[in-house]
Amino acid sequence: MTPPPSVPDHRAPWRRWLGDLIFGLSTPAARNYDKVLIVLIVASVVAVMLESVSGLPLLTRQGLRWAEWVFTVLFTLDYLGRLLAARRPLRYALSFYGLVDLLTILPSYLSLLFPGTQYLLVVRALRLLRVFRVFKLARYSDQAALIAEALQASREKIIVFFISVLSMVIVFGTLLYMVEGPQHGFTSIPTSIYWAVVTVTTVGYGDISPKTGLGKFIATLAMLSGYAIIAVPTGIVTVGFQEAREARRGRVCSQCGLSKHDTDAQFCKRCGENLPG
Incomplete structure (x- = not known):
């Protein structure tokens, strides 16, 4: 070459x-x-x-x-x-x-x-x-590329997950606005959605909290839902990592046997041989 x-x-x-x-x-x-x-x-x-x-x-x-x-x-x-x-x-x-x-x-x-x-x-x-x-941390650039490939492969799942969580907080926020009302700090639906985001993400600032029994029950469901979905994005990205690794391992040079090539590489980085498509 x-x-x-x-x-x-x-x-x-x-x-x-x-x-x-x-x-x-x-x-x-x-x-x-x-x-x-x-x-x-x-x-x-x-x-x-x-x-x-x-x-x-x-x-x-x-x-x-x-x-x-x-x-x-x-x-x-x-x-x-x-x-x-x-x-x-x-x-x-x-x-x-x-x-x-x-x-x-x-x-x-x-x-x-x-x-x-x-x-x-x-x-x-x-x-x-x-x-x-x-x-001289450039040697980690290959691993950074692997992360980018994993996120790229998981982008559709991440978008669906984000839309699902967004829908969930809108529902919980609207319910709390209807149940609690302005007298308990839920002055508007956007404010209630803010509470839902804080609750579902398990941050829990505590600046707004439900006072009625039904409101506390809904808040409990929101908190349990937040814990339930914590592992979802981790699993999505883990699958993306596995797919990216498998894609790299599949690109093996037929001349010298070197693997772990970039997905867009056309030639072997050790011997210069054409890589299989």
């Missing part, structure tokens, strides 16, 4: 060096760069969350605000560096990570015109996805 021709690199030497530093992981400097970047991202997200806490001293709040601008400047330099170092800057800018990198700096600048938008900076947590690259 002939490998695809490599794309010629016409970047200047300093751009190649910068690209190896920012995008690469082959050198200690590149790995350390990404690790420092992750530390800055975590610190920035924590600063944004702390800034939203009421009752902080004015000096602390001002310090967090200054720290946020320091983080914004550093992330802006990182974003500009990625644009300069990328082989195809436009392709990077329109990619998932490129858009996330842009969104992590925009709220700070927008807050100068629209106060309050700086709290959108928690989107920086998305940049922590780079941890999979930094700490």
Whole structure:
């Protein structure tokens, strides 16, 4: 199997060096760069969350605000560096990570015109996805693909299950609205459906509860139904996992005998032989 021709690199030497530093992981400097970047991202997200806490001293709040601008400047330099170092800057800018990198700096600048938008900076947590690259967790991507295949294979069952649960909470909510009424906190059918969702999912906030005997009987049925359906989605996804595993095991290379190929793979990843359809 002939490998695809490599794309010629016409970047200047300093751009190649910068690209190896920012995008690469082959050198200690590149790995350390990404690790420092992750530390800055975590610190920035924590600063944004702390800034939203009421009752902080004015000096602390001002310090967090200054720290946020320091983080914004550093992330802006990182974003500009990625644009300069990328082989195809436009392709990077329109990619998932490129858009996330842009969104992590925009709220700070927008807050100068629209106060309050700086709290959108928690989107920086998305940049922590780079941890999979930094700490070489890409080897788990095959298992992530297996989860995606299992969910894809179970999507119809999950949709039916969701519709069934939705119908159940609507029925229980409507019944409680009719039995209890506004005088016991069930002021509307949507409010009663909220109670039914909380009850069936076994969360049980307790902010609304039935007071009459019939209402308590219906609530008991709702709670028992919630426990009864807990195992249903687990079983659905388990069957999906089994089907996905069987599909992978069925794709065995006739040349070297390697199994566990991706479902859309056309060639063996060990020897390059055509896989059976």
